[in-house]
Amino acid sequence: MRNRLASLFKHRGQTRVTCWYARRFLARKLFAILLFRDRWGQAGPLIKAYVQGYRDGWHDRLGRNQDYLP
Numbered sequence: 001m002r003n004r005l006a007s008l009f010k011h012r013g014q015t016r017v018t019c020w021y022a023r024r025f026l027a028r029k030l031f032a033i034l035l036f037r038d039r040w041g042q043a044g045p046l047i048k049a050y051v052q053g054y055r056d057g058w059h060d061r062l063g064r065n066q067d068y069l070p
Contacts, residue, residue, distance in 0.1 A: 001026070001050050005057025026054045 005022050012018045033039050033046050049068070056065065 001029070001053030002057040002062070005054065006060055006062055009057075009060070022054070022058070026050060 004025070008018055008022065029050050030047060033043050033050075039046065052065065052067065056062070
């Protein structure tokens with residue numbers, strides 16, 4: 001998520017269309033998690049990871065995230 005958004009904003013700019021695409025992409029990912037019951041057990045960590053990646057990509061924070069290191 002983070003790398004996709006950072007690449008999108010770098011090459012296309014942070015226009016209204018790209019911001020709409022980014023929000024729609026996140027919404028689709030979150031909907032897919034909730035849609036399939038076999039992912040419900042992992043829903044919390046998955047949602048947290050996607051939202052954190054979305055925020056990092058939006059603010060162009062690249063590199064290691066201390067929350068996901070062993």
